[in-house]
Amino acid sequence: MHNLLIKKLYHFLETPSVTLFEKPFYNLLLNEFSFENYDTVSHKDYLAFIPKKNAGNMVISAHMDRLGLVSASREILYSNYYGYKFYGVDYKPSLLVGNRFINQNVFAYDNATGKTLKHGKVKGCSISPENGELVFDVNGFQNDDMPALQPIGYSNKFIEEKDELKGQLDNALSIALIYALLKNNIRHTILLTTQEEIGKSWKFIHDFLEERQLKSVVTIDTINIEGIADFNTTDIVLRRSDDLADFDVGLANKLINFADKNKFRYYVKAKNPKLIVDVTEVGRLANESNYKFNGATIQFPIINYHKTNETVKTNCVKAVCSFALDFFQQI
Numbered sequence: 001m002h003n004l005l006i007k008k009l010y011h012f013l014e015t016p017s018v019t020l021f022e023k024p025f026y027n028l029l030l031n032e033f034s035f036e037n038y039d040t041v042s043h044k045d046y047l048a049f050i051p052k053k054n055a056g057n058m059v060i061s062a063h064m065d066r067l068g069l070v071s072a073s074r075e076i077l078y079s080n081y082y083g084y085k086f087y088g089v090d091y092k093p094s095l096l097v098g099n100r101f102i103n104q105n106v107f108a109y110d111n112a113t114g115k116t117l118k119h120g121k122v123k124g125c126s127i128s129p130e131n132g133e134l135v136f137d138v139n140g141f142q143n144d145d146m147p148a149l150q151p152i153g154y155s156n157k158f159i160e161e162k163d164e165l166k167g168q169l170d171n172a173l174s175i176a177l178i179y180a181l182l183k184n185n186i187r188h189t190i191l192l193t194t195q196e197e198i199g200k201s202w203k204f205i206h207d208f209l210e211e212r213q214l215k216s217v218v219t220i221d222t223i224n225i226e227g228i229a230d231f232n233t234t235d236i237v238l239r240r241s242d243d244l245a246d247f248d249v250g251l252a253n254k255l256i257n258f259a260d261k262n263k264f265r266y267y268v269k270a271k272n273p274k275l276i277v278d279v280t281e282v283g284r285l286a287n288e289s290n291y292k293f294n295g296a297t298i299q300f301p302i303i304n305y306h307k308t309n310e311t312v313k314t315n316c317v318k319a320v321c322s323f324a325l326d327f328f329q330q331i
Contacts, residue, residue, distance in 0.1 A: 001321045002180075002321045004180045005317060012025070018070065018079050020195060021068075039051075046192060059189045059205075060220065064175060064193065065201075066170065067170075068106075068151060068153045069152035079197070098136065106153065107152065109151060118141065120139055157309070163315065164314060165311070171196070174300070181325060186325065201281050202284035205285055216248050222299060223299040225267075228267070231313070236316070236323055242271065242279055242282065243276040247282055251295065252296040256268060258323070262326065282295040
């Protein structure tokens with residue numbers, strides 16, 4: 001199963017999906033996940049795939065957007081900051097964020113078709129003295145020849161080594177896992193959302209659950225394992241909460257007990273008692289709905305988080321495949 005995941009991951013990463021400009025990847029997933037025995041719901045903010053019969057009782061979700069840049073008003077901005085500005089959310093631009101992407105190859109693309117329009121390389125970044133924005137300098141992109149609004153993705157550098165996978169894994173890795181689960185006859189409802197990186201996908205999960213009269217979701221994502229647990233000996237990260245909210249205790253305990261019983265190498269990420277710094281889709285969902293809706297998470301531990309060389313252990317991928325397949329088969 002993990003070989004299929006890796007094959008699809010490479011394929012998925014060839015299609016851009018910058019936050020708020022996910023249309024090319026959305027269209028690819030609409031085609032890839034349209035299995036004969038599933039009904040498809042294509043909403044502008046999410047895709048859902050629902051078994052036509054013998055459906056399980058779970059909703060399995062992952063987000064489809066990725067970090068990138070946006071050319072807007074003759075400036076090249078970080079995609080998350082553009083998204084915050086788009087929704088009127090306060091933020092403080094940081095050079096530490098921008099410096100992650102210096103010397104990275106990038107490409108502008110047409111959001112309607114996914115067609116590559118031009119290539120460039122990030123030369124540097126700075127805080128604009130005029131408006132305080134984090135602005136990028138990209139070789140090959142001249143401000144006067146860029147459209148008013150243009151998504152810019154990071155070039156695919158997916159590398160498969162003997163014991164590691166490297167690339168912009170967040171969150172195509174999780175979508176590849178869900179694809180492999182369906183190919184292995186897992187029959188639960190699938191929900192693929194946009195705009196997670198700017199904190200909006202919880203609302204799409206909320207609306208889908210409400211419309212379908214469901215209560216809970218399992219989200220699959222990556223997590224920065226550095227400073228939390230040992231990258232080499234942790235294959236799965238599970239939670240009973242994030243820093244914003246407690247999760248569905250019954251579902252979270254089922255996942256943890258299953259991992260324990262089957263001797264997976266897992267780590268339970270605890271809540272920070274003092275700061276709200278680690279927030280997930282499930283935490284936002286529970287908090288914003290006043291616990292009307294809730295869920296739990298399965299996370300791939302990675303290093304080099306939110307960079308173009310995010311790294312996961314191949315053994316971790318194998319373990320998460322085995323864990324997810326066995327868990328969703330028996331629930």
